[in-house]
Amino acid sequence: MPSLHPSQMNSPTFVLPQCYTLKNKRKKPFRKPQTNKKTPGLAPGKIIYVGDDRTEQVNISVIDYDLNFIEERQALTVEECFKYRDTPSSTWINVDGIHRTEVIEKVGKHFGISTLVLEDVVNTNSRPKIDDNKDYAFIILKMLTYDTAKHNLNIEQVSLVLGKNFVISFQENEGDLFDSIRIRLRDADSRIRKYGSDYLAYCLMDKIVDEYFIIIESMGTELEDMEDEVSGNPTKEFLQRYNELKQNGIYLRKSVWPLREVINYMLRGDMQLIKTEVLPYFRDLYDHTIQVIDTTETYRDLFSDIMDLYLSTLSLKMNEVMKVLTIISTIFIPLTFIVGVYGMNFRVMPELDWNYGYYTVLGVMVIIAGLMVYFFKRKNWF
Numbered sequence: 001m002p003s004l005h006p007s008q009m010n011s012p013t014f015v016l017p018q019c020y021t022l023k024n025k026r027k028k029p030f031r032k033p034q035t036n037k038k039t040p041g042l043a044p045g046k047i048i049y050v051g052d053d054r055t056e057q058v059n060i061s062v063i064d065y066d067l068n069f070i071e072e073r074q075a076l077t078v079e080e081c082f083k084y085r086d087t088p089s090s091t092w093i094n095v096d097g098i099h100r101t102e103v104i105e106k107v108g109k110h111f112g113i114s115t116l117v118l119e120d121v122v123n124t125n126s127r128p129k130i131d132d133n134k135d136y137a138f139i140i141l142k143m144l145t146y147d148t149a150k151h152n153l154n155i156e157q158v159s160l161v162l163g164k165n166f167v168i169s170f171q172e173n174e175g176d177l178f179d180s181i182r183i184r185l186r187d188a189d190s191r192i193r194k195y196g197s198d199y200l201a202y203c204l205m206d207k208i209v210d211e212y213f214i215i216i217e218s219m220g221t222e223l224e225d226m227e228d229e230v231s232g233n234p235t236k237e238f239l240q241r242y243n244e245l246k247q248n249g250i251y252l253r254k255s256v257w258p259l260r261e262v263i264n265y266m267l268r269g270d271m272q273l274i275k276t277e278v279l280p281y282f283r284d285l286y287d288h289t290i291q292v293i294d295t296t297e298t299y300r301d302l303f304s305d306i307m308d309l310y311l312s313t314l315s316l317k318m319n320e321v322m323k324v325l326t327i328i329s330t331i332f333i334p335l336t337f338i339v340g341v342y343g344m345n346f347r348v349m350p351e352l353d354w355n356y357g358y359y360t361v362l363g364v365m366v367i368i369a370g371l372m373v374y375f376f377k378r379k380n381w382f
Contacts, residue, residue, distance in 0.1 A: 045115035051124035058097035078106045091166040096174040121159045128258035137162040142255035146215040153248040162201045198274045253296045
C-alpha cells in the first residue's frame with residue numbers, strides 16, 4: 001500500500017481514504033485454559049508462545065504522524081515497519097497476533113528489543129509490569145471487556161514498547177479498544193498530534209483503564225440485582241452467577257493492583273522517555289487507577305456481605321420449615337400417646353367396655369389439639 005508524503009497533502013486536516021480504515025472484529029470470550037505451555041528449564045530469553053492455539057494471520061498496522069501530517073497503512077511485511085525507527089515523526093506500530101514468534105523476533109531485533117522482553121510479549125500469562133531500559137520502556141497491561149449478556153470477562157494481554165519516537169503495541173487478537181485514539185490521531189487539532197510517543201502511550205493506557213470503569217459499573221449493577229434477589233427468593237442459578245461474578249472481580253483486582261505500581265514508577269521522573277509536560281497526564285491516570293482499586297476493594301467486601309446474606313436467608317428458610325414440622329410433631333405427640341395407650345391390648349381395660357369410650361377419647365384428643373394450637377398462636381410461633 002503506497003504511503004503519503006506531507007507534500008502530497010493540501011492541509012494539516014488531511015482526511016484518510018476509506019480503504020485505510022481499520023476494522024474492529026468481535027472479541028473472543030473469556031480466556032480458556034492454555035493449550036500451549038512453556039517447558040520448564042529452558043534458557044532465559046527463549047521466545048516461545050504461551051497461549052491458545054491460533055492460526056490467524058498476523059496483521060501489522062502503522063500510523064506515522066506529527067503536527068502537520070499523518071500516514072496510516074497496513075504493513076504487508078514486517079520489513080515495511082523498519083524505516084520508522086529513526087524518523088523525526090512519531091509512529092504507532094500495532095501488531096495483532098503474537099502466536100507467530102518469528103514475526104515478533106524480527107520486530108524485536110530491528111528495534112533493539114531484548115529477547116527477555118520478547119519472551120514476556122509472547123507469554124499471555126505475564127503479570128502487568130514495567131521494564132525501563134536505556135532506549136525503551138516495556139509495559140504489560142491486561143485489556144478487559146465485559147459481556148453483560150453472557151456475564152463473561154474478556155481478557156487480552158497488551159504489551160507496549162515505548163521508544164523515543166515510536167510505540168509498538170502487541171496484541172493477541174485483531175480488534176481492540178483503541179479506535180477512538182485512531183480517530184483522534186486523524187484530527188489535526190487534537191492534543192495527541194502535538195505531543196510525542198510518550199503521550200501516545202499514555203492515551204493507550206488511559207483507554208484500557210477507562211474500560212475498567214465500565215466493567216465496574218456493570219458489575220455494580222449486577223451486584224445490586226443479586227442483593228435484591230438474595231434478600232427475596234434466591235434461585236438455584238444464584239450461586240453460579242455469584243461465583244462467575246466473583247471470579248471476574250478477582251481478576252479485575254489482579255489486573256489493577258500491579259498497574260498502580262507501573263504508573264507510580266513512571267511518575268518518579270527517572271524515565272527519560274517521558275517528558276515533563278506529559279507527567280501530569282500520568283498523575284491523572286494514577287488517580288483513576290486508585291479509584292478502580294478502591295471500588296474493587298468495596299466490591300470485595302460486598303461479595304462477602306451477599307454470601308452472608310444468602311446463607312442467612314437459607315438458614316431462615318430452614319428454620320421456618322423446621323418450626324412448622326416441630327409444631328405439627330408437638331401437636332401429635334400427646335395424641336400418639338393416647339392412641340398408644342389404648343392400643344396395648346390388655347384384657348382388663350375398663351374403657352373398652354364403655355359404650356361411649358371411643359367418642360370420648362376422640363373428643364379428648366380434639367380438645368388437646370385445639371388447646372395446643374391456641375397456645376402456639378398466643379406465643380406467635382405460627
